[in-house]
Amino acid sequence: MKLPFALARRVAAVGAIALAVAAVGSLAQPKADTGDANRAILDYQGADRDARIVAAARKEGQVIVYTSLNTKDSIPIKDAFEKKYGVKLVLWRSSSEKVLQRAVTEARAGRFAFDVMETNGPEMEAAYREKLLEPFTSPYFKDLPPEAFPSHRHYVADRFNFFTIGYNTNLVKPEDVPNSYDDLLQPKWAGKIGLEGSDVDWFAAMVKAMGEQKGIAFFRKLAEQKPQLRTGHTLIAELVASGEIPLVAAIYNHNVERLTLKGAPIRWKALDPTFGRQNAIGVARNAPHPAAAMLFVDFMLSPDGQQLIKERNRVPANRAVDTSLNKFKFRMIDSEITLDQADKWEKLWSEIFLRGQAIKKEEE
Numbered sequence: 046m047k048l049p050f051a052l053a054r055r056v057a058a059v060g061a062i063a064l065a066v067a068a069v070g071s072l073a074q075p076k077a078d079t080g081d082a083n084r085a086i087l088d089y090q091g092a093d094r095d096a097r098i099v100a101a102a103r104k105e106g107q108v109i110v111y112t113s114l115n116t117k118d119s120i121p122i123k124d125a126f127e128k129k130y131g132v133k134l135v136l137w138r139s140s141s142e143k144v145l146q147r148a149v150t151e152a153r154a155g156r157f158a159f160d161v162m163e164t165n166g167p168e169m170e171a172a173y174r175e176k177l178l179e180p181f182t183s184p185y186f187k188d189l190p191p192e193a194f195p196s197h198r199h200y201v202a203d204r205f206n207f208f209t210i211g212y213n214t215n216l217v218k219p220e221d222v223p224n225s226y227d228d229l230l231q232p233k234w235a236g237k238i239g240l241e242g243s244d245v246d247w248f249a250a251m252v253k254a255m256g257e258q259k260g261i262a263f264f265r266k267l268a269e270q271k272p273q274l275r276t277g278h279t280l281i282a283e284l285v286a287s288g289e290i291p292l293v294a295a296i297y298n299h300n301v302e303r304l305t306l307k308g309a310p311i312r313w314k315a316l317d318p319t320f321g322r323q324n325a326i327g328v329a330r331n332a333p334h335p336a337a338a339m340l341f342v343d344f345m346l347s348p349d350g351q352q353l354i355k356e357r358n359r360v361p362a363n364r365a366v367d368t369s370l371n372k373f374k375f376r377m378i379d380s381e382i383t384l385d386q387a388d389k390w391e392k393l394w395s396e397i398f399l400r401g402q403a404i405k406k407e408e409e
Contacts, residue, residue, distance in 0.1 A: 083335040087181040087328060094184070098343070099130060101336030107133040108337035111148060113141040113164040114324075118357040125353060126344050132337050141165040148329075149175055157331035160338035163203065163345070166323030167246075167383035173199045174384075178327040181339060185346035188365045192377045193323070200327030203345045205360040207321045207375060208247045211285050211296035214310040226251075226263065226316055229294055235270050239290035240398065241281050242274040243406045247295050249390040250320045250378045261393070267294070268397045276405045286311040298370055303358040315373040321360075322378050 089097065102108070112119055116138055123134045137159070139147070145168040151158050152175065162172055172178050178199040186194075186201070193202035210229075212222060223229055229238060252260030273290055275281045282300040284290045286309035301313040326345055332338045344350045351361035360370040382390060395401055 083179060083328075083330075083332055086335045086339055087179060090182060090184075095343075098336050098340050102130065102132050102334070102340040105132070105334040105337045107135055108160045108334050108341045109135045109137070109158060110161045110163060110341065111137050111139075111144045111159045112162070113139065113144050113168075118354075118359065121357070122345070122350065122353050125349070126341060129344070129349070130340060132340065134341065141168045144168060145171055148172060148177055152177055152331075157329065157333060159329050160332040160334045161326060161328060161341055162200075163326040164324065166202070166325055166378075167380045169200045169323070169325040169327055170195065170380040171384060172327065173197060177330055179330040179332070181328050181342065183339075183343050183346055185343065185363060188363045189346070190362070190364060192321070192375070193325075193362045195380075200325040201346070202323040202362045203326045203351075204324045204354050204362055205321045205371065205375075206324065207298050207315070207319060207360060207370065208244070208295040209298040209301075209313045209315045209319060210292065210294060211282060211298075211301045211311060211313045212292045213285050213288050213290075214312055216288055216291040222314060223292075223316065226294075229292075230263075230266050230270065234292060236273075237291045238267070238270055238272040239281055239284065239293035240272045240274050241278055241293075241295060242276045242399075243404050244295050245387070245390050245394045245404065246322065246378050246382050247320055248394050249382045249386065250376070251318070252390075253379075253382075254318050254320075254376070261397075264397055272398070274398060282311065299359050302370060306358065315375070317374065319373055319375045320378050321375045 086098070086101065091097070114122075116136075119136055119138060123136055126132070126134050137147070141164040144162065144164045148159060148162060149172075162169065162178070169178070173195070180198045183201075189201060210223060221233070248264065252264065254260070255263060272294070275284060275290075278297050279300055281290065281293055282296055282304055285293050285296070285301075286304045288310075296313065298313040298315070301311050304311050326342055328335070328338045328342060346363060348363060348365050351363040351366040354361045355366055355368050361368060391404055395404060
């Protein structure tokens with residue numbers, strides 16, 4: 046399969062993960078393609094489904110998960126899963142790109158080591174294109190919004206990142222909080238707006254939503270406001286909370302919420318349109334532990350797992366878990382922006398905001 050250039054870049058750094066691949070040793074032994082054989086488990090919907098999957102998962106003994114969710118948030122999930130089911134959860138955690146790179150490298154070498162992948166939407170879409178994922182059915186699909194599903198159903202969102210504005214309540218009066226993106230162009234905000242320096246997919250989605258000509262014109266005017274660019278979503282939230290940046294045009298609302306709960310003078314607001322990025326979960330096509338994989342996916346999508354995501358001040362996908370972090374209209378950023386159109390939008394972003402310099406991307 047020939048990959049689009051932007052996608053190829055995401056899986057090309059094979060050498061950088063060679064040691065990581067070798068480190069799994071016995072977990073990554075070559076085996077036959079088991080995708081079709083696993084379908085009996087992944088599609089089963091009988092009345093005894095839960096009991097059957099739990100019993101089979103305990104017999105398998107473990108589930109191997111590749112994720113970009115940081116250890117501070119993933120370890121509590123691991124502990125809760127193991128305590129509930131008695132099935133060992135083996136985590137391998139890295140950036141979303143390295144998660145994808147490792148999975149692709151192993152598959153091309155005939156090694157099928159992981160059972161579940163949980164990472165950013167574009168990397169999940171790339172994994173689907175590489176035929177690394179298998180469609181599955183879960184009873185918790187009924188509690189997920191339509192935006193959680195790609196059309197091919199080979200993965201599903203278990204959490205969201207939403208781009209909202211954020212502001213320091215000591216520096217921005219309530220009556221001055223923007224009600225639209227056009228409000229960011231008011232002269233009073235010159236030099237006082239922050240931008241995360243690598244949010245190219247948000248930029249592209251916004252331009253497309255506005256209409257390309259109008260959208261590009263808007264962002265050129267925003268650049269004339271001389272925004273402060275910083276790399277890192279957590280960092281930029283902290284800078285707003287500290288008062289170094291009064292207002293930021295695009296910020297993860299869950300990062301704001303974490304600081305708000307600690308008493309920091311920072312708040313978020315969803316404007317129209319509000320775009321989100323999926324963080325999704327999927328079952329490996331050749332999962333060595335298919336029942337344990339399905340059990341873990343069910344757990345992550347269930348109220349129990351989603352409550353753990355909420356408790357980490359992230360945005361759960363399951364609508365049965367109540368949170369203020371998703372109670373607004375939103376749209377998903379199309380993964381094609383990242384996988385097929387990255388060069389166009391990165392070049393334009395660099396031209397408008399970085400004077401042609403290279404984009405410094407956040408390390409997850």
